[in-house]
Amino acid sequence: MPLREMRSQHRVLVRELVRGASPECGPRITTISEDIMMNGADREAFALQVMREVRRWPGVQIRPHLNPTAPDPDDGVEFRLYGRQIGHVHHDCAVHLSLTRALKQMVLEQGLALPLEQAGSPGWVAFVPELADDTRRAIWLLRLNYVRLRRQRLSPDAAAASPLLREHEGALGEVSPSIANVLQRTQARPPRPLPPM
Secondary structure, X not given: OOHHHHHHHHHHHHHHHHHOOOOOOOOOOOOOOHHHEOXXXXXXXXXXXXXHHHHOOOOOEEEEEEOOOOOOOEEEEXXXXXXXXXXXXXXXXXXXXXXXXXXXXXXXXXXXXXXXXXXXXXXXEEEOOOEHHHHXXXXXXXXXXXXXXXHHOOXXXXXXXXXXXXXXXXXXXXXOHHHHHHHHHHHOOOOOOOOOO
């Protein structure tokens, strides 16, 4: 396939991906031009901004993301809370998250991420940044999963009283009613015990 045709298809895919953007994740984009697409320096800045932000969240552990099927098993950085993965950022800046099936469905329906078909479990989604401004959406998606994992450990009363949870939910901004409903249902389960130290 000629390079010009590949770029044209790439622009269409990016345009479709960002068309469903919400105010919290950034403005809707209707045209893509070469000058706003990410270059190597933008990708490095993207990864550093995501890591700087996510590592500040209480309880988050950062460690290498390993892919045993790749020639080089070091495949990026992953973020964990309570021993469970919030998500990971690959060397190419693709962000992968493991969500509940219901939350995955809402995120896909709103065009905030793409399904990750090659993943081993059904809840995985991918966000592939193409624009320098995509850092906000990547952090928003990681924070959404962070809030979900935090809520799973709390009773409804404890969640309502948690200043940390309120802070992160506030940073999400207004989420759609469907996503808010899914988060509430996630939290309604009995809390899981904390992992041993």
